[in-house]
Amino acid sequence: MDFDYTATQNEMRAAVRALCAQFGDEYWRKLDEQNAYPEQFVQAMTKAGWLGALIPEEYGGSGLSMLDASLILQEVNHTGANGIACHAQMYTMGSVLRHGSDEQKQKYLPKIANGSLRLQAFGVTEPDAGSNTLRIKTFAKKVNGGYVINGQKMWTSRYFQSDLYLLITRTTPYEEAAKKTDGLTLFLVDIKKAGSSLKATPIRTMINHQTNQVFIDNLEVSDDDRIGEEGKGFYYLLDSLNAERIIATGEILGNGKWFIERASRYASDRVVFDRPIGANQGVQFPIARAHMNLEAAELMRNKAAFLFDQGKPCGTEGNMVKYLASEAAWEAAEAAMTTYGGFGVACEYDIERKWKETRLFRTAPIANNLVLAQIAQHTLGMPRSY
Known part of the structure; x- marks a missing residue:
């Protein structure tokens, strides 16, 4: 069993690092101060082809593997950048690729690959339905030739940087569905064409992350905007x-490794009471422990990505690795913050910026407590706890 990355993957990682070197700490720090979107960075990632990594070559993409895609964003965040600004462009097209019609694939995938269309907005969560997606209330009523949609979504990120909106709705009320997982229908909505039927209101957060609540008022879509079958x-x-x-x-691991490197270097250089603070076990042990946990999480990520690329079930592994990585990265963030002491909250050192970004991953894209509940029930066979 070979645990090494291939020469091609290492070359890819080096190329991503070289691109990110053009956007150093000062660039991200300034954006953080202005609460601004990294448009230049996203354009550079698009032009280099990294955001089209998972789109097959026949549609203008790179046709890379899931592991490759995760490694790309790992390197992005490892440099201190913030891949969450554009990561959805890499995976939201998956529903079109795997379940869309030939016409939809030909129409959208080449433009998503070259960046002339952005599909970054993903409408799932609602005010009264967080992780319980089956309880969403946004409803698409069938009419002649299409649907009329009404409802509300929360935490739709990058809406104002998107041309297309991937939207999950109910087409059968929850109470009437034969199976509770039936009756949900997926649409791909042209935001500009939707006009005033879609209204997004930004939600200010503690990190520089553009996210919104979206109000959907009599949005008319055609049958051609539906992805796959109704109810599936x-x-x-x-x-x-x-x-x-x-x-x-990948992003989470990149953040964690960034913290480990910064904290290790600072602990070795910072001298207090005539000795480097890194000589104290109280400083070095938390950093070392976080490093080991990150290494273990990276191996688990590679397994999950392998299963995905083989077309095998990977929901359990995907949940587990998100949990393991986010806990390890947060452990690294806390170790770095403690190591830097008062300087950890000084913006010029960037620790506080990445610390805030890393905390988000314990909650999104799935809450860690929900992962534990799912593993306990579905993997270990214990009674349902929620």
Whole structure:
């Protein structure tokens, strides 16, 4: 069994690092101060072809593997950048690729690959339905030639940087569905064409992350905007969620490794009471422990990505690796913050910026407590706890 990355993957990682070197700490720090979107960075990633990594070559993409895609974002965050600004462009197209019609694939995938169309907005969560997607209330009523949609979504990120909106709705009320996983339908909505039927209101957060609540008022879509069969949207959605968790894990691992390197270097250089603070076990042990946990999480990520690329079930592994990586990265963030002491909250050192970003991953794209509940019930056979 070979645990090494291939020469091609290492070359790819080096190329990503070289691109990110053009956007150093000062670039990200300034954007953080202005609460601004990294448009230049996203354009550079698009032009280099990294955001089209998972799109097959026949549609203008690179045709890379899920592991490759996760490694790309791992390197992005390892440099101190923030891949969450554009990571959805890599995986949201998966529903179109795997379940869309030939016409939809030909129409959208080449433009998503070259960046002339952005598909980054993903409408799933609602005010009264967080992780319980089956309880969403946004409803698509069937009419002649299409549907009329009404409802509300929360935490739709990058809406104002998107041309297309991937939207999950109910087409059968929850109470009337034969199976509770039936009756959900997935649509691909042209935001500009939708006009005033879609209204997004930004939600200010503690990190520089553009996210919104979206009000949907008599949105008219055609049958051609539906992805796959009516009522099967939940199963299509799972494909995107598994990809999201594996890709996000790359970002999480990158953050964790960034913290480990910064903290190790600072602990070795910072002298207090005539000795480097890194000579104290109280400083070095938390860093070492976080490093080991990150290494273990990376191996688990590679397994989950392998299963995804083989077309095998990977929901359990995707959830587990997101949990393991986010806990290890948060452990690294806390170790770095403690190591830097007062300087950890000083913006010029960037620890506080990445610390805030890393905390988000314990909650999104799935809450860690929900992962534990799912593993306990579905993997270990214990009674349902929620």
